[in-house]
């Protein structure tokens with residue numbers, strides 16, 4: 001494969017500059033920033049696209065740069081640095097996980113790596129981008145799989161009334177940092193997909209992220225029908241047929257591409273259910289190569305699959321009309337010698353309900369062995385959401401855990417914060433080398449941290465002025481308005497930031513509950529405050545658009561317009577500027593709707609503080625010494641009344657605590673109480689909510705055990721998988737024969753002795769466990785006491801016994817029979833439970 005050469009003819013002194021331009025890991029490097037700024041400052045500022053910047057200049061300019069010693073030295077430093085970074089083993093190769101884990105395929109509908117590669121809409125994509133960047137930093141073998149959208153997600157423009165307009169600029173593959181993939185024979189790789197009545201070809205691309213690759217597919221191949229060439233044009237197509245086809249391209253196409261490239265992942269990570277078809281395609285390969293039935297192959301694939309769910313509401317799962325399954329997947333079912341009903345049931349809660357839509361999250365659950373939500377609270381919410389798939393199962397045992405999200409710290413630090421962390425020699429932390437962050441933070445003088453805060457704020461103010469002036473110019477504002485924009489904000493006053501998707505649950509207008517009260521806070525003569533707001537509303541969300549307009553109108557009020565700005569077209573660059581600059585990040589979702597939220601984590605490294613609803617990540621991060629909480633940490637039904645109370649709480653926090661604390665200065669002009677919180681938040685929260693911590697958790701707790709289980713099941717031509725599958729079939733077919741006799745409880749010297757008869761019918765005693773189960777009492781999980789098998793009293797009927805320690809009364813315990821297999825997981829792979837009826 002000839003991917004590592006570009007067509008750019010570089011002078012020798014600039015060798016490697018093209019590789020720098022294509023590396024999405026470097027996009028967030030402040031040093032690389034300076035290089036691209038030097039090559040073409042206008043285009044760099046407008047596009048943040050190093051590849052386009054490099055291609056924008058001609059041979060004479062390249063030659064001039066090549067003769068500029070200061071510049072070539074910067075380039076050489078970066079090239080050397082990159083080489084070191086990509087060859088250093090860092091964390092993973094020295095971890096225990098490296099003994100089993102060979103390669104993770106990370107499938108995601110979006111990847112937010114850089115504005116130069118617009119294939120993301122928001123939080124999910126940015127998380128995927130940060131996942132890749134942290135994986136390369138830690139040396140974890142990951143390959144990303146996604147789609148290349150020609151138009152990506154929409155870009156937002158605001159007119160002079162504050163109406164949102166959606167724009168879909170076209171990205172030309174020759175101008176974005178992607179390379180077309182070629183096969184061993186030098187020909188472009190094309191992946192065929194069988195759609196009803198036709199074959200659709202997918203083109204394949206590679207994106208470089210440090211030492212890792214992200215592969216992308218798109219359908220804009222000249223061989224395709226014109227109607228198929230646009231399948232991958234836009235992200236989150238409203239048309240469900242296109243959405244289905246995109247998900248087939250991602251899952252089936254993505255796995256096929258990996259095989260075409262000779263990559264054999266042992267773990268497949270589904271970042272949200274959109275990618276769940278990858279499991280089916282993976283099972284197909286296993287079935288064909290090992291000549292095993294489809295259900296055995298699926299049992300192998302399942303062991304090596306991790307599924308991360310991201311939504312706290314069932315309505316957000318992707319669901320499709322069953323007719324799609326029938327028309328698109330019948331050839332697949334036929335090849336696998338299963339009925340289409342067998343495929344349909346993988347996506348249904350109730351396999352017998354023929355009208356139930358096909359749910360991609362359910363398919364992902366049926367195809368995974370490890371499932372997680374994205375914060376502790378979201379784990380709990382997800383266990384409720386997926387409870388339907390595990391009837392009779394106590395909620396604590398619904399097999400969904402959590403890995404709290406984190407952010408790629410080096411991507412989100414400001415130049416000033418970078419200096420502080422670098423001087424303190426703490427940056428190795430982000431490569432998995434533990435550093436004494438808490439000790440160092442103790443030693444940094446408050447005045448130095450305060451200087452960093454001031455630099456951050458000032459840089460943000462200067463950036464906002466330019467950005468707003470351009471925004472108003474584009475919206476057709478008059479010269480007075482543009483002039484005002486160039487003077488908006490003040491680098492010395494308390495700066496709040498607030499940016500997110502404008503949608504009902506985010507309650508983006510909570511601060512506007514009483515606009516006059518907010519205006520009084522902002523315009524207080526002694527202790528003024530300013531606020532920057534940004535965010536897009538989904539094109540079909542009229543409610544969200546109206547909220548944008550309310551903020552816009554508020555920002556135009558005569559009395560506050562120098563203190564409030566709505567920054568249009570929220571994206572990675574505005575996000576970076578905001579989280580670098582603001583003193584306080586405000587987040588007001590309606591609990592428990594924010595699965596995790598990551599934007600508040602991005603302010604941590606920069607010394608910003610959070611004031612947020614106790615939802616998502618903040619529910620586990622909050623402590624009084626690191627920030628402020630809104631709400632009471634519970635859910636509420638009467639939303640209007642409760643919103644009013646929370647708005648009042650937020651105003652009071654600002655009026656009585658946040659603003660006074662920011663302006664309470666010591667003799668050197670430093671807000672010492674404020675800086676104590678900044679220090680605490682930087683020291684304790686930054687590492688905890690970094691993607692470095694997140695990746696280590698995924699590797700150690702999910703990827704490595706999944707890889708081990710996958711290899712175990714695959715060995716000996718899927719011997720163990722076949723055994724697990726036989727066991728599952730037996731459980732399904734004969735579970736109805738399991739019955740209890742009467743339970744006998746006798747007090748003994750320490751506690752109670754339990755005895756019971758259990759008839760297992762055709763199910764052998766090795767295939768089950770009999771337990772006493774008690775729900776959690778207070779802290780900790782439920783209690784399960786294994787009952788020991790005694791004699792077979794009649795054929796198929798056994799006596800079981802155990803003791804309890806007497807700490808709880810006997811009525812707390814209920815005997816139950818559950819399926820058991822040493823290599824399988826309960827209740828995920830056999831969700832039967834027989835409870836003793838008192």
Ligand SMILES: *Cc1c(COP(=O)(O)O)cnc(C)c1O
Nearest residue numbers: 122123500571572575597598599
């Ligand atoms: C971090 C980020 C998000 C995620 O925002 P949350 O509201 O915290 O989920 C969305 N969009 C962009 C551009 C981001 O950088």
